[in-house]
Amino acid sequence: MERGLIVFDHVKDAFKAEKVLKASGFQIELTIPPKDMVKGCDLAISFNLNERLAVERALMWNGVQYSNIIDVVKFSTKPLDVVKKVDYGDTIMFRCGAMKITIDKMNGIILNISGGGCPDVPYLFLQLVGKKIFEAKNPTTIGYSLCAYSLGKAFEEALKFYENSCRWNSSS
Amino acid sequence: MKTLVVGTVPVEKFPYYLGTPSFDGKNLVLDQKILPVGMGTLSLYSATYLTIAHLKGESPTLMTVGDIGKADGSRILYQKLIEEIEELKPNILTLHYVMPIITLARTLGLKLQKMSSKPIVVADAGFMYAFKASKMGHVCNIFTPDAGEMAFLVDKDAVHPAYIERHLFEIDSANVELLIEKVKNVEGLPKMLVIKGAIDYIVLEGKTLFKIDYPMVPYLEPIGGTGDTLTGILTGLIAHGLPLEKAAFYACKINRIAGQLSNPTPRTRVNEIILNIPKAIDLVLKI
Numbered sequence: 532m533e534r535g536l537i538v539f540d541h542v543k544d545a546f547k548a549e550k551v552l553k554a555s556g557f558q559i560e561l562t563i564p565p566k567d568m569v570k571g572c573d574l575a576i577s578f579n580l581n582e583r584l585a586v587e588r589a590l591m592w593n594g595v596q597y598s599n600i601i602d603v604v605k606f607s608t609k610p611l612d613v614v615k616k617v618d619y620g621d622t623i624m625f626r627c628g629a630m631k632i633t634i635d636k637m638n639g640i641i642l643n644i645s646g647g648g649c650p651d652v653p654y655l656f657l658q659l660v661g662k663k664i665f666e667a668k669n670p671t672t673i674g675y676s677l678c679a680y681s682l683g684k685a686f687e688e689a690l691k692f693y694e695n696s697c698r699w700n701s702s703s
Numbered sequence: 704m705k706t707l708v709v710g711t712v713p714v715e716k717f718p719y720y721l722g723t724p725s726f727d728g729k730n731l732v733l734d735q736k737i738l739p740v741g742m743g744t745l746s747l748y749s750a751t752y753l754t755i756a757h758l759k760g761e762s763p764t765l766m767t768v769g770d771i772g773k774a775d776g777s778r779i780l781y782q783k784l785i786e787e788i789e790e791l792k793p794n795i796l797t798l799h800y801v802m803p804i805i806t807l808a809r810t811l812g813l814k815l816q817k818m819s820s821k822p823i824v825v826a827d828a829g830f831m832y833a834f835k836a837s838k839m840g841h842v843c844n845i846f847t848p849d850a851g852e853m854a855f856l857v858d859k860d861a862v863h864p865a866y867i868e869r870h871l872f873e874i875d876s877a878n879v880e881l882l883i884e885k886v887k888n889v890e891g892l893p894k895m896l897v898i899k900g901a902i903d904y905i906v907l908e909g910k911t912l913f914k915i916d917y918p919m920v921p922y923l924e925p926i927g928g929t930g931d932t933l934t935g936i937l938t939g940l941i942a943h944g945l946p947l948e949k950a951a952f953y954a955c956k957i958n959r960i961a962g963q964l965s966n967p968t969p970r971t972r973v974n975e976i977i978l979n980i981p982k983a984i985d986l987v988l989k990i
Contacts, residue, residue: 645742645927
């Protein structure tokens with residue numbers, strides 16, 4: 532199956548496109564742009580090239596900006612989505628790549644965010660720390676960078692952990 | 704020594720600033736605009752400021768601008784540095800939060816390389832990512848990665864820590880020494896790495912000079928900004944005239960002790976730790 536690649540000027544647009552295309556039922560994957568197009572903090576989306584017109588239409592209807600669609604690209608690297616955790620007793624830290632988020636196990640409050648190097652990391656710290664994880668916005672909806680993407684993965688695991696522990700507590 | 708700290712602040716449209724802010728222990732005041740010290744460039748700058756002030760040196764200069772991730776402010780910082788670094792002539796240049804932009808980092812790297820009296824360059828956060836991705840890290844004297852970022856440095860094709868090979872991520876904090884072994888073969892990195900973590904490593908040309916694990920303060924890792932304070936203290940000690948190896952060793956010790964003095968938990972905020980830096984300097988340097 533031939534794959535196409537959507538390239539963006541901003542990571543934020545890739546986040547938006549991912550949401551739109553997934554909601555429309557397309558089989559897509561986040562990936563790195565080709566080497567000669569990499570700027571430093573970028574994200575691209577691969578899709579089934581046979582669906583190009585439908586993909587373009589979905590992006591247009593939803594006002595998603597992109598810089599280019601490449602017809603045939605070999606690609607293999609997708610961003611890291613493995614999350615590690617460190618248990619500190621009443622608190623727990625989740626880490627994806629260089630990004631870490633720590634929550635209170637009892638009430639789900641986001642206690643700290645650390646790591647990373649893109650300029651939205653301190654911004655996400657200000658937006659999220661102190662909020663309950665089940666009420667807070669996913670970092671990918673308010674961030675702009677690959678650090679926000681990694682933090683989003685750690686955030687999702689932390690949210691899953693908190694929801695599972697709530698379910699376990701209410702059933703026991 | 705003239706010290707210049709460069710990095711963005713997380714305030715949208717905050718204007719470009721070059722100067723020496725005043726610091727009241729909680730906030731930095733830049734041209735009458737108050738910015739609370741949280742994680743990021745402001746914690747790094749505050750740590751540098753307090754270290755230098757305690758050692759009675761010349762206050763560091765801050766070059767900053769607002770950027771919440773849109774890269775607008777970051778572009779201004781790259782541009783200002785490229786245009787003005789020769790005129791500013793810092794002895795020490797510490798580079799921090801910025802959007803990694805490979806082409807601009809390469810231009811900045813080439814500019815630094817050509818300077819007749821090149822400053823000592825310490826790069827952390829986004830500037831470290833940008834120099835590594837553009838293979839210009841050798842223009843820096845020190846990178847200050849954590850374990851996850853070490854895996855990024857080792858992965859020679861990765862342009863961002865979000866793209867590291869899965870097996871390197873599996874290794875990272877569990878076996879930093881293996882990553883140190885692997886990093887020897889990567890070109891375009893500085894000679895010295897100060898690796899922050901449960902154990903701090905100071906590595907020079909692939910060889911581990913120091914392993915610092917005392918005092919052990921396990922709660923420092925989740926606290927946003929504790930890596931920034933380490934780089935800030937390191938900058939201050941270099942400005943005091945310590946050789947890079949010694950400055951790195953003492954910075955790791957001082958950062959741990961400042962953390963320990965705060966009785967930290969994962970709930971602790973970095974500004975509580977920053978205030979203990981002068982006392983930690985006294986304890987470590989026996990002033």
